[in-house]
Amino acid sequence: MLTELALYSDRLFMAAVGVFVFAMVLHGSEYAVQRSAKAVLVGAGGPALDEHESHPDGTPVRSRSERLGRMGVALVVLGAVLLAASIVTRGLAAQRWPLGNMYEFTSAISLAAVVAWLVVLRRSPASRPVGLFVLLPVVILLFLGGTVLYAPAAPVMPALQSYWLVVHVTAVTIASGLLMVPGVASLLYLLRRSGRLSGVADRLPSVDVLDRLAYRLTIIAFPLYTFAIIAGAIWAEAAWGRFWGWDPKETVAFVAWVIYAAYLHARATAGWRSGPAAWVNVAGFAAVIFNLFFINMVVSGLHSYAGLG
Amino acid sequence: MASTEMATRPPETGDSRARAGLLAVLRNAWRSLTSMRTALILLFLLAVAALPGALLPQRSLNQRLVDQYFTDYPAIAPVLDRLGFFDVFAAPWFAAIYLLLMVSLVGCVLPRTIEHAKNLRAAPVVTPRNLARLPHHATATLDVGPDEAAERIRGRLRRWRMLETKDGPGRTISAEKGYLREAGNLLFHLSLIGLLLGFAAGKLYGYGGQVIVLSDGGQFCNTGILGYDSFQAGLRVDGTNLTPFCLRVDNFEATYLPDGQPESYRAAIGYQTTDDLNAGRVDQWRPYPLAVNSPLRLDGSRVYLINHGYAPRFTVTFPDGQKRTEEIQWQPVDATTYLSQGATKFEPPGVTDEQKRRTSQLAITGLLAPTSSGGKVVTSVYPALNDPEVAVDVLRGDLGLDDGRGQSIFQVDQSKIDSGQLVRVARANLVPGQSITLDDGTIITFDDVRQWIALQISHDPGQDVVLVFAVLMLVGLGLSLSIRRRRFWARLTPTEDGTRTVVEIGGLARTDRAGYGEEFDRLRADLLDIPDTDGSDVDRPITAAKDD
Numbered sequence A: 001m002l003t004e005l006a007l008y009s010d011r012l013f014m015a016a017v018g019v020f021v022f023a024m025v026l027h028g029s030e031y032a033v034q035r036s037a038k039a040v041l042v043g044a045g046g047p048a049l050d051e052h053e054s055h056p057d058g059t060p061v062r063s064r065s066e067r068l069g070r071m072g073v074a075l076v077v078l079g080a081v082l083l084a085a086s087i088v089t090r091g092l093a094a095q096r097w098p099l100g101n102m103y104e105f106t107s108a109i110s111l112a113a114v115v116a117w118l119v120v121l122r123r124s125p126a127s128r129p130v131g132l133f134v135l136l137p138v139v140i141l142l143f144l145g146g147t148v149l150y151a152p153a154a155p156v157m158p159a160l161q162s163y164w165l166v167v168h169v170t171a172v173t174i175a176s177g178l179l180m181v182p183g184v185a186s187l188l189y190l191l192r193r194s195g196r197l198s199g200v201a202d203r204l205p206s207v208d209v210l211d212r213l214a215y216r217l218t219i220i221a222f223p224l225y226t227f228a229i230i231a232g233a234i235w236a237e238a239a240w241g242r243f244w245g246w247d248p249k250e251t252v253a254f255v256a257w258v259i260y261a262a263y264l265h266a267r268a269t270a271g272w273r274s275g276p277a278a279w280v281n282v283a284g285f286a287a288v289i290f291n292l293f294f295i296n297m298v299v300s301g302l303h304s305y306a307g308l309g
Numbered sequence B: 001m002a003s004t005e006m007a008t009r010p011p012e013t014g015d016s017r018a019r020a021g022l023l024a025v026l027r028n029a030w031r032s033l034t035s036m037r038t039a040l041i042l043l044f045l046l047a048v049a050a051l052p053g054a055l056l057p058q059r060s061l062n063q064r065l066v067d068q069y070f071t072d073y074p075a076i077a078p079v080l081d082r083l084g085f086f087d088v089f090a091a092p093w094f095a096a097i098y099l100l101l102m103v104s105l106v107g108c109v110l111p112r113t114i115e116h117a118k119n120l121r122a123a124p125v126v127t128p129r130n131l132a133r134l135p136h137h138a139t140a141t142l143d144v145g146p147d148e149a150a151e152r153i154r155g156r157l158r159r160w161r162m163l164e165t166k167d168g169p170g171r172t173i174s175a176e177k178g179y180l181r182e183a184g185n186l187l188f189h190l191s192l193i194g195l196l197l198g199f200a201a202g203k204l205y206g207y208g209g210q211v212i213v214l215s216d217g218g219q220f221c222n223t224g225i226l227g228y229d230s231f232q233a234g235l236r237v238d239g240t241n242l243t244p245f246c247l248r249v250d251n252f253e254a255t256y257l258p259d260g261q262p263e264s265y266r267a268a269i270g271y272q273t274t275d276d277l278n279a280g281r282v283d284q285w286r287p288y289p290l291a292v293n294s295p296l297r298l299d300g301s302r303v304y305l306i307n308h309g310y311a312p313r314f315t316v317t318f319p320d321g322q323k324r325t326e327e328i329q330w331q332p333v334d335a336t337t338y339l340s341q342g343a344t345k346f347e348p349p350g351v352t353d354e355q356k357r358r359t360s361q362l363a364i365t366g367l368l369a370p371t372s373s374g375g376k377v378v379t380s381v382y383p384a385l386n387d388p389e390v391a392v393d394v395l396r397g398d399l400g401l402d403d404g405r406g407q408s409i410f411q412v413d414q415s416k417i418d419s420g421q422l423v424r425v426a427r428a429n430l431v432p433g434q435s436i437t438l439d440d441g442t443i444i445t446f447d448d449v450r451q452w453i454a455l456q457i458s459h460d461p462g463q464d465v466v467l468v469f470a471v472l473m474l475v476g477l478g479l480s481l482s483i484r485r486r487r488f489w490a491r492l493t494p495t496e497d498g499t500r501t502v503v504e505i506g507g508l509a510r511t512d513r514a515g516y517g518e519e520f521d522r523l524r525a526d527l528l529d530i531p532d533t534d535g536s537d538v539d540r541p542i543t544a545a546k547d548d
């Protein structure tokens, strides 16, 4: 019965990955269609494509790209539901909170990122072209999770049997997932500002929209990340005998936290507000990802129970 | 800015000018130290400086890895060492960065706290002449008199700080909200200082140590450093003032999954508090089920279960019939199968002649498998104590116990073997009950295996302070990032006949792109009856400033 559930969980996971890949294809063709549309319109002296968001009822070509985009979003919703179901059945199969190894972390981080992205999209439909670039790291993460990092459903070792696992690891995963979207938005912001790759960049939302997107999600995720670190310290006090010991994982969490603090400062410092701040945000997310992969897999420390043996 | 002040000052001479110059330099230095830009740079430095602490092995975490690094990179390791890279978080340059940051923070935050306190008592800013210039703005003519219109605005803005002033024929209302944002920001920054102080208290007055205690009756008393196997003292701890308490390990039980993954560890222990000891209740033990994630907390100290392992018991029967039994912990060398390694050492009894002693000391060294594969070469296949077997070498000679050098309890002194002072006299695989007889008739019996547990004892007087400030910091962060500081103004001008009122409203968010649009829209809807169907005399708000 339980092994059967574990099997369902794995299948749901694979289905979710497949759906996300398909959503990426749709989002990608949305770009392609728009690109050919632009060529036609510019040739015909038509209006600039920037207005396309405010005129969904424009030319047939536009609405085709619109339709592709909407289908892509619908698939992202479906993928999120499948992934959530995979995580839930995994927890039921292992009879514990489904955040006990790196396969499960990457799965949950991806879900958090996708859900955050869908919420952003609801509030600001103009951001839709960002979707492709949010899905890209999600799919990579899930691919790694399903292959290299995969671990069968099993109980966790005694050090992880604590309700602080639920609190700390859940908060960290959600915060990391939330931070992924600003990381992507800041990268796109930098891309758009640099004027390079204009074929892609021109179809992205304006720099202002990207900037705001990054900032707004960061100020939600940052306190959550802070909370996660504090919860981790409380747990460390109960499990390892000290609340903070500069274990590699703790150290990089500190580094990431300080970088995000620097991001918020940069936003309030003249001369740093735009480009430099975006770089800082990207660096922050790089630190979070570095912590997830490098520290779990290469450096050995107290946190080395990622289920990789 | 400082230079313009200098320029307007009357010329001064000699000493006083030098002093003024110095003052100006100091003031400039202070200003730039407490500027946002400096804080930003220091934050970066802090992040960069902490990184080697994660990437290079650290003494405080694992001395063995540091030694390994020295053998792997003999050229750069000493240089890194001199620069403090193997002890990053105790390095002076690391301390310099965070202390500068703290100074900068105090210098930045204290004036802002005073400013904010003044601000709290100050009235909202008077209404600007031209409200249409504001990013959020709307006008409507209401079918009510000015008094009623004002009443309505006052009612809607009940939770705002408000000021009403006369303005030509009409009046204006200015209002402000979101003071908690700045308060939260200040709380956040000030809590960082509290956090650091709590941390420092722990580093000064805290201590920690590890000790291995045999199960089934082994005891430990926290009375001095000597009771520990290893001890880390805070800078102000000399080990003479430990809080006394005693522990006894009654039983230890580990359970494993079929694949050897540990499932649970549980040690039944008894303890005696300082009060118990003072009152002389030395034969009563308070029971406690010690488990991972569930430390024993008493009198400001905490006791943790951090590891476990096996201690084989050997009995040596000497040719003259005397028996000696030793039982000492062996060290797990494989974390999944608990294959353990160690050295159990014996002194021949009743030998007083130094020379003779040095040739007849015995050591039993080798491997212990808790569940042996049963093959010729002893290997462990499972961590539980199901089929124990040892593979041992018996060494005889000079163990070097009198050399005055500290010895590992898990090993014999390799140099004694190399120099031929310690010679292997037997090798065997034994299961409990089996024995070997040496050439001189000495019989060595492998009796049994007992479990041991490793305990961590921690004492940190600063940790509660750190927790309190960490929570305050989080509260402050939440307030400052979720609350928007915003201003709102209304100008009420009665029409000629005094029965209707032209209401012009404007809004300004004072924080970084945090958005005010939606709230202003709601205010506009509530106060100006918009959106409405006729809506003819309504200025649409300037959409450029809207946030979504």
Ligand code: HEM
Pocket: A258, A260, A261, A264, A265, A267, A268, B034, B035, B036, B037, B039, B101, B102, B104, B105, B106, B108, B109, B184, B185, B186, B188, B189, B192, B476, B477, B480, B481, B512
């Ligand atoms: C350990 C050092 C510091 C850390 C970790 C830190 C962290 C932060 C964080 C996370 C924020 C955003 C949350 C908030 O608005 O409360 C912030 C905001 C702020 N910090 Fe710091 N800070 C530090 C030092 C300083 C210093 C030295 C200054 C003064 C130069 C400063 C001035 C400010 C100001 C003015 C804001 C508000 C920015 C805004 O309105 O968005 N901070 N700080």
